[in-house]
Amino acid sequence: MTVAVTGASGRMGRTILELASDRGVETIAVSQTFTDVDEAVSTCKPETLPSVLAERSVDALIDFTVPAASVEFLDACVETETPAVIGTTGFEASELDRIERASDVVPVLRAANFARGVQGLLALVREAAGALPGYDVELTETHHNGKRDAPSGTANTLLDAIEEETDATERVYGRDGIQPRNDGEIGVHVLRAGSIRGEHEVVFAGNDEVLTLTHRAESRRVFAAGALDAAAWLHGREPRRYTFSEVIADT
Ligand SMILES: NC(=O)C1=CN([C@@H]2O[C@H](COP(=O)(O)OP(=O)(O)OC[C@H]3O[C@@H](n4cnc5c(N)ncnc54)[C@H](OP(=O)(O)O)[C@@H]3O)[C@@H](O)[C@H]2O)C=CC1
Ligand SMILES: O=C(O)C1=N[C@H](C(=O)O)C[C@H](O)C1
Numbered sequence: 001m002t003v004a005v006t007g008a009s010g011r012m013g014r015t016i017l018e019l020a021s022d023r024g025v026e027t028i029a030v031s032q033t034f035t036d037v038d039e040a041v042s043t044c045k046p047e048t049l050p051s052v053l054a055e056r057s058v059d060a061l062i063d064f065t066v067p068a069a070s071v072e073f074l075d076a077c078v079e080t081e082t083p084a085v086i087g088t089t090g091f092e093a094s095e096l097d098r099i100e101r102a103s104d105v106v107p108v109l110r111a112a113n114f115a116r117g118v119q120g121l122l123a124l125v126r127e128a129a130g131a132l133p134g135y136d137v138e139l140t141e142t143h144h145n146g147k148r149d150a151p152s153g154t155a156n157t158l159l160d161a162i163e164e165e166t167d168a169t170e171r172v173y174g175r176d177g178i179q180p181r182n183d184g185e186i187g188v189h190v191l192r193a194g195s196i197r198g199e200h201e202v203v204f205a206g207n208d209e210v211l212t213l214t215h216r217a218e219s220r221r222v223f224a225a226g227a228l229d230a231a232a233w234l235h236g237r238e239p240r241r242y243t244f245s246e247v248i249a250d251t
Pocket of ligand 1: 006007008009010011012013030031032033034046064065066068069086087088089090111112113114115149153223
């Protein structure tokens with residue numbers, strides 16, 4: 001398998017290149033800035049991506065960058081009929097529409113979190129939310145100090161699931177001042193500190209009891225592994241939007 005990895009000098013880009021090399025997956029590092037690339041990895045600048053995808057036999061593109069760049073890279077995939085795995089988070093609605101339209105032409109798998117355990121967390125949160133009506137729900141997410149978007153993409157996915165399963169619909173971001181908690185709120189709390197890889201915790205409290213569900217990523221390799229698994233799985237599929245849970249169910 002050959003994958004093109006955008007944002008190759010970034011935290012995730014580097015981790016994917018490392019893990020791909022361990023797995024014997026060939027990579028093309030797509031980077032605006034890369035200077036210290038391993039000789040075994042070929043590189044290209046983002047501007048040349050369309051011609052590289054057209055000329056080289058690339059099985060999938062893996063993108064962990066920023067939303068504006070991500071949708072541009074996806075255009076190159078559409079132009080060259082290359083499947084796309086997108087891990088970038090923080091998209092606006094118009095960018096999500098663009099991704100949706102691209103998936104009419106090429107297979108696209110976008111996930112806010114490529115850790116398999118987060119799919120477990122999502123299922124458990126859904127179950128708890130449905131089983132504990134009326135309980136207060138609060139979510140905390142904690143990441144490294146370089147993360148741009150807040151709340152995290154994973155937090156937003158968990159919040160969507162909680163809202164689907166409960167009557168709570170009002171997201172309250174942080175708490176400050178004199179304001180008692182109202183029914184129907186979901187508290188959302190964001191921490192940015194040090195090099196923490198990614199933690200998500202959902203608290204359900206009521207009836208004199210507390211249920212806490214937590215996922216903690218201990219290394220970026222867990223996300224890189226999921227993205228590489230997704231790329232291998234996506235290659236050769238029909239154009240449409242796919243989910244990471246489909247990959248997990250199958251591998
Ligand atoms: N879905 C998941 O499982 C996970 C998702 N993420 C998400 O992945 C994304 C990247 O995270 P992370 O690696 O920590 O971020 P970094 O900031 O470390 O890396 C992002 C890289 O993207 C490239 N880039 C930045 N701006 C542009 C631009 N305007 N045009 C083209 N390329 C650009 C740069 O690479 P270069 O200079 O080489 O081009 C940069 O180093 C974030 O949205 C994050 O939330 C992170 C971890 C897991
Ligand atoms: O930026 C990160 O680091 C992470 N981002 C993803 C998100 O926004 O949910 C996934 C993971 O938590 C790491």
